[in-house]
Amino acid sequence: MAQHGRQLDERVNDISSTRHILVVSHTGRPDSIDAALEVCGLLGDAGVVPVLPRDEWDDIRRAQPTAAIDDVEILFDGVACDDLECVIVLGGDGTILRAAELIRGTRAPIVGVNLGHVGFLAESERDEMADTVARVLAADYEVEERFAxxxxxxxxxxxxxxxxxxxxxxxxxxxxxxxxxxxxxxxxxxxxxxxxxxxxxxxxxxxxxxxxxxxxxxxxxxxxxxxxxxxxxxxxxxxxxxxxxxxxxxxxxxxxxxxxxxxxxxxxxxxxxxxxxxxxxxxSDQPVRLARLRTGPFTDRLVAKFQLPVTGWRGPAPVEDAPAESGTSTSPTVAAAEGDR
The missing domain is CATH 2.60.200.30 (Probable inorganic polyphosphate/atp-NAD kinase; domain 2)
Incomplete structure (x- = not known):
């Protein structure tokens, strides 16, 4: 079941005048920490409060003592899961599964930016991260519920x-x-x-x-x-x-x-x-909600994520127009033949 992301705006306004977005990353990797800091900066510049899990906040502070995260809120320390508008995940599918565990039972959707290998559940890649954040800020996504x-x-x-x-x-x-x-x-x-x-x-x-x-x-x-x-x-x-x-x-x-x-x-x-x-x-009666930025067929996702060979595919044959009610054919071949008479 898909729902438009803009439906979240009313829920957010009911909860608080301040928007909170959780950022979950694989802090064991330096590139993931850099990505988390970049996303937190983009959110803060837009007037949205970035939120981090406590352990990830501590990991970032240890890895980069001068990182500008003093204005970042801590999940469960003044910010509850129900306060979250959305979750941006930076990593692979394992990180997305961890995020789903963190916010279990809430209505906050998860959008993944792949920093791993396949990243089947992710919506975008590292070079699309800024655009992904912009789409999240504008609530420009569809929400897809996956049962658990x-x-x-x-x-x-x-x-x-x-x-x-x-x-x-x-x-x-x-x-x-x-x-x-x-x-x-x-x-x-x-x-x-x-x-x-x-x-x-x-x-x-x-x-x-x-x-x-x-x-x-x-x-x-x-x-x-x-x-x-x-x-x-x-x-x-x-x-x-x-x-x-x-x-x-x-x-x-x-x-x-x-x-x-x-x-x-x-x-x-x-x-x-x-x-x-x-x-x-x-x-389960508690589905996991995924924010989808692309609405293409699942087949295309399979081909892209698993790099499946489709060379030589020509697509389905053109569908001929239905015969006219009078019984005369509108087939291009027949029409061309009749035109030669």
């Missing part, structure tokens, strides 16, 4: 852990030497059990991430679905599955062996899985 996963771990009748995922929740073997024995389940019914290295449960957004590397299908963002992709499974029936968006996927670590698993969500949050533990994934 609610993830629950149970052991017996007890819920022992709850979290969420934007891309995927992955059950993996904890020991390199031991295969993980699991049973997979869809909508409360067992489907198959097998030994494997793990199982990926993914959203359409995550279909170009870990699921893609594991041989899962690429799912267009407009498709509402959940994916389940086994990892190196020893079974005849262990193919990627695509199920409805309201389905509930589950993976249980079988207790017939003492092999332990580990749950990873977006590669950021982990939880140990002893034998008998069960991981359940369902569609």
């Amino acid at each position: 996963l609610d993830v629950k771990v149970t052991n017996g009748d007890e819920v022992v852990y709850e979290t969420w995922a934007m891309n995927e929740a992955t059950v993996e073997k904890a020991s390199r030497e031991r295969m993980l024995e699991v049973v997979i389940e869809v909508d409360g019914r067992p489907l198959s059990s097998f030994g494997c290295d793990g199982v990926v449960m993914s959203t359409p957004t995550g279909s170009t991430a870990y699921s893609f590397s594991a041989g899962g299908p690429v799912v267009w963002p407009a498709v509402q679905a959940l994916l389940l992709v086994p990892l190196s499974a020893h079974a005849l029936f262990a193919r990627p599955l695509v199920v409805g968006p309201d389905s509930v996927l589950a993976v249980e670590v079988l207790s017939r062996t003492d092999a332990r698993g580990i749950l990873w969500c977006d590669g950021r949050r982990e939880h140990d899985l002893p034998p008998g533990a069960r991981v359940e994934c369902s569609r």
Whole structure:
């Protein structure tokens, strides 16, 4: 579902007369710190208050003690997530996932400037950063909602852990030497059990991430679905599955062996899985909101981000005009032939 960015103006005015925009970057890289300082400067020059996470503010101060960040606000220190108009992310997809975790549950959209490699979720590149900031300041973007996963771990009748995922929740073997024995389940019914290295449960957004590397299908963002992709499974029936968006996927670590698993969500949050533990994934009611500067087809994004070869493509054949009501043809070939008579 897409919404125009200008709809945010009324919400911002209701919250405060001051606009706040969060800047999230990969402060372990000098070029990312430089980019963050540049964006903060552009926001400040426009009368918008730049906001940084506390750890990133500290990292920038250590890396560049003379950096002009005294007027930058600190997230959760006087500025709440609900005060944010938008989030500008400088980095790759991992940094975007971290930003989504920071503002979970708010309506602030995320726009990414790629400083990484593929940067599939990013909207622009480093040389387009100033223009991206200008578009954000003008609220000149569309907001696209991507659904996320609610993830629950149970052991017996007890819920022992709850979290969420934007891309995927992955059950993996904890020991390199031991295969993980699991049973997979869809909508409360067992489907198959097998030994494997793990199982990926993914959203359409995550279909170009870990699921893609594991041989899962690429799912267009407009498709509402959940994916389940086994990892190196020893079974005849262990193919990627695509199920409805309201389905509930589950993976249980079988207790017939003492092999332990580990749950990873977006590669950021982990939880140990002893034998008998069960991981359940369902569609979350809290989507992630992405600010889109380009409205082209998803196919073009795939081609550009993965540098897919399309040399030789000529496009679809021209569509001929429909025949006239009188029954005479308006085909160019027929018309030319009739003109020769």
